[in-house]
Amino acid sequence: MEQWEYLPIHIEAQANTKEMKEFLKRQMPDVKRFPRYMPQAMMPELNELGAQGWELVSMEPVARVGSKADVYFNGADGKWSNVYFCVFKRRKTVPTQTTSTPVQAPPPASPQTPTTES
Numbered sequence: 001m002e003q004w005e006y007l008p009i010h011i012e013a014q015a016n017t018k019e020m021k022e023f024l025k026r027q028m029p030d031v032k033r034f035p036r037y038m039p040q041a042m043m044p045e046l047n048e049l050g051a052q053g054w055e056l057v058s059m060e061p062v063a064r065v066g067s068k069a070d071v072y073f074n075g076a077d078g079k080w081s082n083v084y085f086c087v088f089k090r091r092k093t094v095p096t097q098t099t100s101t102p103v104q105a106p107p108p109a110s111p112q113t114p115t116t117e118s
């Protein structure tokens with residue numbers, strides 16, 4: 001039976017560093033201006049997790065993540081967000097079981113010494 005392990009994390013879309021802008025330029029050479037919170041800014045982190053065997057199975061925007069990693073959620077208030085709650089999964093590595101332990105043969109019996117009857 002297949003077993004899975006899960007990774008729930010928050011990923012923030014931030015295209016405000018020089019390195020990120022250079023990455024985005026390589027990915028999308030026709031784009032002239034990169035919005036600060038564009039979702040494509042998550043690509044390096046998503047790709048790294050994918051390289052580690054994690055598959056993204058769910059992604060939802062959240063309005064805000066609190067100091068205790070709790071999530072502020074109020075869908076009708078018109079707030080903007082660049083934080084996404086993501087759930088990844090990958091196959092769990094289960095140690096292989098050996099079918100049997102090799103049995104060692106007992107040591108050879110020592111030769112019996114003849115006894116003399118008196």
